Amino acid sequence: MLNRRPLSYYLLSTFFAAFLLFLYGPMICVYLLSFQGPEGGMSFPMRGFSLVWFETLFSAQGRGVGDLHNSFFRSIRLGLIVALLTMLIGVAAGMSFRRKYPGSNFVFYSAIASMVVPGIFVGFGISLTLRLLGLRPDWWYSGIGAQLTWSLPFAMLIMFIILGRLDKSYEEAATDLGASSAQRFQYVILPLILPGVIGIIMAGFTSSYEESARAGLNIGTGNTMPMELTGLLGAATTPVMFAVGTLTTLFMFSIVIATLLVSGSIAKRRQLRLTAH
Amino acid sequence: MMSPRAASWLQATPFAIIMTGLVIVPLAMIFAVSFMDYGFAEIIPEFYLGNWTDIFRSDLAVATYATVLRQAFIVWGVTLLLGFTIAYYLIYHVRSNFWRAIFLAACAIPFWTSGPIRMISWVPLLGREGLVNQALMGLNLIDEPISWLLYSEFSVIVVYINMLTMAMVGPIANSMAKISPAVVQAARDQGATEWQVITEVIIPLIKPGIAVGTIFIVTAVMGDGFLVRAMSGNQVNTPAVAIMNEINAFQFPPAAAKSVVLLVVVMAFVGVLLRLVDIRKELAR
Numbered sequence: 412m413l414n415r416r417p418l419s420y421y422l423l424s425t426f427f428a429a430f431l432l433f434l435y436g437p438m439i440c441v442y443l444l445s446f447q448g449p450e451g452g453m454s455f456p457m458r459g460f461s462l463v464w465f466e467t468l469f470s471a472q473g474r475g476v477g478d479l480h481n482s483f484f485r486s487i488r489l490g491l492i493v494a495l496l497t498m499l500i501g502v503a504a505g506m507s508f509r510r511k512y513p514g515s516n517f518v519f520y521s522a523i524a525s526m527v528v529p530g531i532f533v534g535f536g537i538s539l540t541l542r543l544l545g546l547r548p549d550w551w552y553s554g555i556g557a558q559l560t561w562s563l564p565f566a567m568l569i570m571f572i573i574l575g576r577l578d579k580s581y582e583e584a585a586t587d588l589g590a591s592s593a594q595r596f597q598y599v600i601l602p603l604i605l606p607g608v609i610g611i612i613m614a615g616f617t618s619s620y621e622e623s624a625r626a627g628l629n630i631g632t633g634n635t636m637p638m639e640l641t642g643l644l645g646a647a648t649t650p651v652m653f654a655v656g657t658l659t660t661l662f663m664f665s666i667v668i669a670t671l672l673v674s675g676s677i678a679k680r681r682q683l684r685l686t687a688h
Numbered sequence: 689m690m691s692p693r694a695a696s697w698l699q700a701t702p703f704a705i706i707m708t709g710l711v712i713v714p715l716a717m718i719f720a721v722s723f724m725d726y727g728f729a730e731i732i733p734e735f736y737l738g739n740w741t742d743i744f745r746s747d748l749a750v751a752t753y754a755t756v757l758r759q760a761f762i763v764w765g766v767t768l769l770l771g772f773t774i775a776y777y778l779i780y781h782v783r784s785n786f787w788r789a790i791f792l793a794a795c796a797i798p799f800w801t802s803g804p805i806r807m808i809s810w811v812p813l814l815g816r817e818g819l820v821n822q823a824l825m826g827l828n829l830i831d832e833p834i835s836w837l838l839y840s841e842f843s844v845i846v847v848y849i850n851m852l853t854m855a856m857v858g859p860i861a862n863s864m865a866k867i868s869p870a871v872v873q874a875a876r877d878q879g880a881t882e883w884q885v886i887t888e889v890i891i892p893l894i895k896p897g898i899a900v901g902t903i904f905i906v907t908a909v910m911g912d913g914f915l916v917r918a919m920s921g922n923q924v925n926t927p928a929v930a931i932m933n934e935i936n937a938f939q940f941p942p943a944a945a946k947s948v949v950l951l952v953v954v955m956a957f958v959g960v961l962l963r964l965v966d967i968r969k970e971l972a973r
Contacts, residue, residue: 416781417882419781419882420781423773423776423777423781424777424781426773426774426777427774427777427778427791430770430774430795430853431794431795433850434795434798434850435798436813437798437806437809437810437812437813437850438798438801438806438809440809440812440813440819441801441805441808441809441812444812452817453811453812453815454811454812454815454817454818454819455812455818455819455822499702500702500703500706501703503699503700503702503703504699504700504702504703504704506699507695507696507697507699507700507703508696508700509696510692510693510695510696512692512693512696512697512700513693514697514700514704515696515700517704518700518703518704518707519968521704521707521708521711521712522703522707523967524707524711524712525707525711527903527907527954527955527958528711528715528907528911528951528954528955529907529908529910529911529912529928529950529951529954530911531911531913531928531931531932531947532715532718532911532947532950532951533710533711533714533715535714535718535931535935535943535944535947536711536713536714536715536716536717536718537710537714538935539714539717539718539721539731539940539944540713540714540717542731542940543717543721543731556706556709556710557710559706559710560706560707560710560711563703563706563707567703592695620802621802621803623914624911624912624914628935636802637802637803637804640802640804640805641804641914641918643804644804644807644808644918645918645921645922647808652805652808653805653808653809655805656801656802656805656808656809659801659802659805660800660801660805663800663801663802664800667800
């Protein structure tokens with residue numbers, strides 16, 4: 412660009428840098444302080460440098476970490492199932508919107524409602540309903556169901572956006588060539604929306620992994636990760652929680668990178684196939 | 689061969705069942721239970737208005753609504769200002785798509801750390817021995833640590849702003865990206881200053897984005913109890929916190945009545961904003 416940047420560009424760049432500092436500052440504190448020495452506390456300065464808080468986290472007598480190990484695996488299990496169901500139910504519902512049908516507005520606005528109603532009310536309502544029906548909440552039905560009310564609207568929105576951009580002529584070409592509706596979906600639509608479908612799986616997993624307002628009252632016995640962490644916050648006096656933060660962030664980081672790699676390789680393979688023909 | 693309409697219904701059925709059975713019916717149940725009597729840890733299915741009269745009779749309960757409205761207003765104002773400025777910078781000043789994507793990704797990465805950890809991450813910054821107090825003491829601006837930085841309404845609002853600003857940036861940036869560059873260029877060619885372009889061209893065109901962002905922010909603040917509890921050290925009381933406390937004490941009908949009041953406020957607000965913007969059209973665009 413040849414034309415000179417106006418003064419406002421430099422002011423706004425500084426502003427944006429300050430905002431990034433505001434976002435990252437607390438996180439950097441967590442990562443640094445998780446390597447705090449054994450004598451150190453939850454604030455700076457660092458008193459030495461050690462892995463002692465990670466050891467505390469994994470040792471049998473790890474104090475201040477509650478039932479984190481089990482709750483982590485419960486969250487993973489829940490997240491995987493919610494992600495899978497979100498993908499199946501969300502993609503199907505998204506496909507339904509490609510035609511106008513009576514009731515489509517109900518489906519759309521019920522999802523918007525579920526998205527904007529604060530989570531505790533959905534969770535509280537489900538738990539009241541179970542109580543009046545005389546049912547005991549358990550993770551495999553009410554826990555999963557409560558989280559689907561949160562993950563499905565996002566799946567629907569993602570489908571809305573990707574189907575809105577889908578060029579209908581591909582499909583029409585397939586129909587003209589005699590493809591059945593199943594073939595049309597398998598060979599034409601699915602490959603085109605695959606990146607979005609992976610996005611839905613990812614959104615389903617992360618929204619479940621982070622969610623506790625809806626699932627909390629309906630999960631039955633055994634906390635999930637965010638519930639357990641929230642419970643431990645008030646009593647936290649050592650940097651062990653920061654060690655949890657560093658490790659769980661690394662975990663999320665690897666999931667996101669893996670997703671990007673998978674999407675990337677799919678796109679590459681498709682490109683190869685296109686050039687081969 | 690199935691008719692197209694039947695196929696659409698079949699595709700939408702599981703989704704519709706979940707939304708009906710797990711959102712609409714449960715919300716109706718809250719409404720019904722708010723009119724029921726209660727004993728210790730049980731709901732007595734008899735008509736009882738006490739849950740409702742208690743809310744409006746108690747100054748404490750009314751004060752919690754005032755508190756949450758104040759918080760929502762402050763957080764909304766600040767996130768709108770920050771969100772607009774950042775979105776404007778990303779769309780109109782960052783010229784390459786590559787850097788725009790990098791900057792947006794950079795804003796998303798901190799959210800990969802889970803919520804509770806992001807809350808406790810403020811202890812080393814805002815605590816009595818935190819960096820902010822250390823810095824202020826080091827500069828001899830204060831003699832003793834400021835205690836209201838953490839576990840106060842101040843820290844509640846700071847953390848809300850930290851967690852929610854991106855929810856405002858997203859919709860506003862999305863609306864801005866849809867404004868045709870020709871419109872902005874035409875205004876510039878007519879001699880409009882940057883400030884005039886912002887106030888006369890951009891702001892009127894991004895109203896849908898502002899409405900969607902506002903919905904995100906206001907519903908998040910009004911319905912949250914976890915963040916308020918953690919960041920205020922249980923010192924600030926909002927309706928959501930009161931509801932959570934009553935649920936934990938198995939007092940379901942009064943919790944239900946408080947929930948209905950809050951829900952009506954939130955949904956009325958969302959309803960007004962949705963009149964200003966057609967989300968379905970916005971998404972398909």
